[in-house]
Amino acid sequence: MSTLPGPGRRRGPSKGDRRERAILETARTLLARKPLADITIDELAAGADISRSSFYFYFDSKIAVVVALLHGLTGELGRDSGPWLEGSGPDEAALRRSLTALAVLWREQGRLIAGALAAAPGCPPLAEWRAGLRAAHVERLAARISRDRAAGLAPDGPAPRVLAGLVDDLRTAAFATAADPEALVDDLVTVELRMLYGDFRIPHPIR
Amino acid sequence: MSTLPGPGRRRGPSKGDRRERAILETARTLLARKPLADITIDELAAGADISRSSFYFYFDSKIAVVVALLHGLTGELGRDSGPWLEGSGPDEAALRRSLTALAVLWREQGRLIAGALAAAPGCPPLAEWRAGLRAAHVERLAARISRDRAAGLAPDGPAPRVLAGLVDDLRTAAFATAADPEALVDDLVTVELRMLYGDFRIPHPIR
């Protein structure tokens, strides 16, 4: 349940430190092969060459391991999205760079992220992590939408925060579903731009 | 694991039939209060006034109960979407009716659907259910997209199936996230229409 390492461990990169990293590494390896729910504490412990009860010296639970892995990931998740989120107008290239970075992360760590998302309802620390991530993205994207609308660059529409939330939902769901996230980037670029800038006149066919 | 009722039960709407319905009813009730993962077989059995081991006479597992509930729901899920999916062009009213029906279902049975979706990876029968549902929607929507494009009613863009998949993903994610699905309908209508029909000229500000 807790985010921090177990009750033991003070300081100094000693033996136990290697063990802790071994557990994390084992978790990462196993997650590449099967979903979080199928991984047992026995396996995690065995992978680090310690007994099951020793595992609890390092982490409070399976979820605590996931949280630790996620912690190292959080920075990466917003990587390369600065230019897009701070920019303005339908800057296709910037959006593509942002989505590409995200897709790579999903390819490499999809099981971890998906596992965390699946376990989030019913596990406060994971729910917070997800909520924080979403909020950060929605916040910045909503601001961008407001700016664009004020500048006449984007059509009016759903409240900025709502629209931004839908964009975030779409990304997450699409990447979670996709077998090959990177293959989806181009289409996501198109679709997100349409969500934000796509205006259309109902009666007339598109030229 | 299995979809069908347990190994017992032959014919005739007798005592056991009432029990079976009592279990389903109990599940429905409990799902209104807490997520699927927090519901135990003990509770389901207790709700139907039988012992835990008697439960297994009726269903193979907790998941089998969910599958049974879902079975009754599958028809509803596509309800009122006919006019939209069989129609053509940006028929806002038809889309709104379709989405409204879906939103109502999510409000009433959100926990059930969300629980099923969460348990789907790692549980073949649920995964199949989800895949079938998605496929059915994607299939029809993709056909609609192709028709519209051929008729010059919609701009070119992502492959119809991919685009339809993204629309489906968005709906599911949005409703799963939302506290009040029905409040989202109007915005979803706008966004989906933009995804399908929204064209925009990059350099020029919107008139």
Added chain:
DNA sequence: TCATGGAATCGACACTACGTCGAAAAACTC
């Protein structure tokens, strides 16, 4: 009316996974 067989019920058991505790071994510190 009662025997027979399927429907329904349950207690006892076996299993898996989780998490805790306290005692011991290892490693480090002075």
Added chain:
DNA sequence: GAGTTTTTCGACGTAGTGTCGATTCCATGA
């Protein structure tokens, strides 16, 4: 090399799942 801190583990208790065989219920038709 005594004392402290870190690390390890076996034993235990708990919760939930699923199975088995014995038993009871009950409709039916001989």
